[in-house]
Amino acid sequence: MKVDKDASLSLAGPTVAGDESKPFLSDRKESLKVTITPAQHKTLTHLPKRPPVDLAFTDLTYKVQEGRKSNVKTILKSVSGRLRSGELTAIMGPSGAGKSTLLNILTGYKTSGMEGSITVNGMERNLSSFRKLSCYIMQDNQLHGNLTVEEAMGVATALKLPSATTKAHKEEVIQEILETLGLSEHHKTMTSNLSGGQKKRLSIALELVNNPPIMFFDEPTSGLDSSSCFQCISLLKTLARGGRTIICTIHQPSARLFEMFDHLYTLADGQCVYQGSTGRLVEWLGSQSLQCPSYHNPASFIIEVSCGEYGDNTGKLVRAINNGKHDIRNGLPFPESKVPDLNNKKDMEVSLAPEVNKNDLSQVRDKFRQEPQNGSNGSNLQNGLLQYAANEIAKGKGEPLVVQMELEKQDNASVSLLGDSGSPRRYATSELTQFWVVLKRTLLFSLRDWTLMYLRLFAHILVGILIGALYYNIGNDASKVLSNLGFLFFNMLFLMYTSMTITILSFPLEMPVLVKEHFNRWYSLKSYYLAITVSDIPFQAIFCIIYVVIVYLLTSQPLEMFRFVMFLTSCLLISFVAQSVGLVVGAAMNVQNGVFLAPVMSVPFLLFSGFFVSFNAIPVYLRWITYLSYIRYGFEGTALATYSFNRTNLVCHQVYCHFKDPDTTLDELDMGDADITLDIAALCVIFLVLRVSAFLFLRWKLKSTR
Numbered sequence: 001m002k003v004d005k006d007a008s009l010s011l012a013g014p015t016v017a018g019d020e021s022k023p024f025l026s027d028r029k030e031s032l033k034v035t036i037t038p039a040q041h042k043t044l045t046h047l048p049k050r051p052p053v054d055l056a057f058t059d060l061t062y063k064v065q066e067g068r069k070s071n072v073k074t075i076l077k078s079v080s081g082r083l084r085s086g087e088l089t090a091i092m093g094p095s096g097a098g099k100s101t102l103l104n105i106l107t108g109y110k111t112s113g114m115e116g117s118i119t120v121n122g123m124e125r126n127l128s129s130f131r132k133l134s135c136y137i138m139q140d141n142q143l144h145g146n147l148t149v150e151e152a153m154g155v156a157t158a159l160k161l162p163s164a165t166t167k168a169h170k171e172e173v174i175q176e177i178l179e180t181l182g183l184s185e186h187h188k189t190m191t192s193n194l195s196g197g198q199k200k201r202l203s204i205a206l207e208l209v210n211n212p213p214i215m216f217f218d219e220p221t222s223g224l225d226s227s228s229c230f231q232c233i234s235l236l237k238t239l240a241r242g243g244r245t246i247i248c249t250i251h252q253p254s255a256r257l258f259e260m261f262d263h264l265y266t267l268a269d270g271q272c273v274y275q276g277s278t279g280r281l282v283e284w285l286g287s288q289s290l291q292c293p294s295y296h297n298p299a300s301f302i303i304e305v306s307c308g309e310y311g312d313n314t315g316k317l318v319r320a321i322n323n324g325k326h327d328i329r330n331g332l333p334f335p336e337s338k339v340p341d342l343n344n345k346k347d348m349e350v351s352l353a354p355e356v357n358k359n360d361l362s363q364v365r366d367k368f369r370q371e372p373q374n375g376s377n378g379s380n381l382q383n384g385l386l387q388y389a390a391n392e393i394a395k396g397k398g399e400p401l402v403v404q405m406e407l408e409k410q411d412n413a414s415v416s417l418l419g420d421s422g423s424p425r426r427y428a429t430s431e432l433t434q435f436w437v438v439l440k441r442t443l444l445f446s447l448r449d450w451t452l453m454y455l456r457l458f459a460h461i462l463v464g465i466l467i468g469a470l471y472y473n474i475g476n477d478a479s480k481v482l483s484n485l486g487f488l489f490f491n492m493l494f495l496m497y498t499s500m501t502i503t504i505l506s507f508p509l510e511m512p513v514l515v516k517e518h519f520n521r522w523y524s525l526k527s528y529y530l531a532i533t534v535s536d537i538p539f540q541a542i543f544c545i546i547y548v549v550i551v552y553l554l555t556s557q558p559l560e561m562f563r564f565v566m567f568l569t570s571c572l573l574i575s576f577v578a579q580s581v582g583l584v585v586g587a588a589m590n591v592q593n594g595v596f597l598a599p600v601m602s603v604p605f606l607l608f609s610g611f612f613v614s615f616n617a618i619p620v621y622l623r624w625i626t627y628l629s630y631i632r633y634g635f636e637g638t639a640l641a642t643y644s645f646n647r648t649n650l651v652c653h654q655v656y657c658h659f660k661d662p663d664t665t666l667d668e669l670d671m672g673d674a675d676i677t678l679d680i681a682a683l684c685v686i687f688l689v690l691r692v693s694a695f696l697f698l699r700w701k702l703k704s705t706r
């Protein structure tokens with residue numbers, strides 16, 4: 001028998017307070033079925049201890065509005081279900097059945113348009129606490145390709161473990177997870193070079209750092225070959241065996257993969273057609289007169305049945321499983337398909353009979369909630385259930401089956417979800433730490449991104465030399481003042497486009513990773529945004545300084561320090577403002593629209609910059625645009641730095657030079673009364689307004705993607 005290294009793990013997971021990392025014991029029957037033999041017993045001993053989590057949902061309905069407001073589409077139709085800790089659950093169903101929608105709702109990724117209740121360990125779910133206990137690993141791995149496995153893990157531990165955790169401990173955690181997930185050999189490999197299966201394992205490793213007791217996976221096997229699929233599901237199984245609640249959507253697993261799941265939740269047309277042990281699926285379908293042919297994959301069969309290939313059985317199956325309120329458990333009789341009428345006394349008596357109760361915990365729980373026992377409350381649901389069951393037995397209405405079932409797999413109602421997950425802090429680290437870690441990571445990307453860095457540097461030097469050669473030595477020549485003004489305007493144009501076009505792509509390219517990491521509580525949007533926006537400023541500043549030094553010297557602008565500083569300040573501010581415009585456009589729209597609109601939107605600002613038409617020549621009703629034109633402030637700033645502040649007359653090599661006196665040039669441009677301080681202040685204000693707008697647009701976009 002082939003021993004699969006990745007499958008041979010025991011990943012100690014959530015523990016109850018006082019219970020020292022005791023892995024959940026798999027039942028004997030299942031451990032025989034699954035061909036995973038521990039070759040090397042490994043446990044994740046360094047991970048933080050977390051409580052086990054059971055998730056239940058009742059009468060979940062999800063509606064979306066389509067097109068016109070009145071057109072409402074119901075995607076999930078009052079489904080119920082229960083997902084237990086220590087189990088690997090598959091959500092299956094035909095395409096369009098609502099699997100991803102259900103997963104998105106259970107993770108808390110989608111919240112609007114939902115009706116029904118979701119409980120965590122028997123308590124109504126508090127989304128904020130729940131998000132700290134769970135992680136959502138989306139279909140496309142959403143990894144940064146420019147980091148090595150080790151670096152990616154370093155970022156995850158720096159953000160997901162409390163700041164007080166020592167460096168040595170973080171390294172132990174990384175080492176242990178990588179070894180356990182079979183990635184230690186690849187710790188120096190760039191994530192972009194990992195295979196599909198390795199990427200999936202890395203995605204899991206990154207989220208495993210803070211040991212979330214509940215993990216959701218959207219199609220974890222998509223794009224993997226059969227061997228990698230097996231490795232991946234084996235890994236999920238071992239994570240579940242560590243006490244975690246592992247839930248994944250899956251299309252049509254092979255029979256071998258299907259057997260590895262403990263629990264199956266099947267949807268058809270937004271309703272539940274099966275909920276229960278995978279091992280009992282065939283038997284249950286048989287009891288509903290749907291015989292799975294011999295040697296037929298049960299997973300394929302239930303999908304075929306759900307698709308209507310054996311007639312319209314959806315309604316029958318939904319009624320039989322009570323739309324997910326029943327749960328077919330190993331070792332327990334099937335539930336009765338009759339749904340009791342709660343207003344009918346006779347039916348109610350029947351409904352309290354063991355056949356109904358033993359497979360429908362929600363009925364017992366609801367009844368218990370309606371009739372609270374002395375001394376018990378909602379937080380002591382487990383004791384209450386046992387007491388309720390004992391009462392029923394005492395009344396002669398039931399057998400100890402309810403008790404048996406409760407003991408077989410109790411709702412973790414008594415387990416406190418507080419501890420670090422219950423702390424009021426949303427994130428494991430402070431916003432300053434988040435800012436610093438994301439900033440360091442972004443700077444590392446920038447240094448490794450050849451296009452972004454070296455091409456930009458090359459472009460600034462090359463264009464600087466070209467412009468210097470074109471306008472060589474014209475700065476002090478009175479006969480070439482108009483050309484010099486052209487040079488000043490071109491500077492604005494060049495700096496604007498180079499800064500803007502780079503940042504237009506920042507957010508659209510980062511969006512998928514941002515969505516995942518922000519949702520999984522790695523960092524706040526504020527910290528991320530600050531880091532991203534700050535990260536490019538030093539590079540842009542260096543490129544701008546290099547360019548300005550080259551052109552300033554080659555074109556022989558006045559060699560006075562204060563003029564150079566003012567000139568440079570105007571150029572730097574134009575770069576930063578243009579960067580901000582790129583960020584706003586990138587945050588507000590998609591790449592296609594942004595790449596077209598950003599340059600087009602800049603045209604009015606260029607037209608009203610004061611270069612083509614002087615301020616007094618602009619029609620009064622259009623003058624307001626000049627106040628918005630950041631190019632105008634930049635152009636004015638460089639013109640004032642060059643010609644203002646009592647500059648001496650320029651050298652004239654001809655008989656008459658109209659612009660010999662620098663004041664004549666400024667008057668011609670209607671800049672006689674202009675003040676460079678105002679220009680710099682205006683650029684700073686525009687910069688701040690744009691940066692805040694980019695943040696607001698990004699926040700809106702992040703919300704609208706969900």
Ligand SMILES: Nc1ncnc2c1ncn2[C@@H]1O[C@H](COP(=O)(O)OP(=O)(O)OP(=O)(O)O)[C@@H](O)[C@H]1O
Pocket residue numbers: 064065066073075093094095096097098099100101102
């Ligand atoms: N925002 C929406 N507006 C309109 N219809 C939607 C929306 N979101 C989902 N749907 C519809 O809801 C149904 C369920 O979608 P969902 O993505 O959950 O299916 P699925 O079972 O995951 O499918 P697949 O296996 O193909 O990914 C589909 O018919 C889909 O078209």
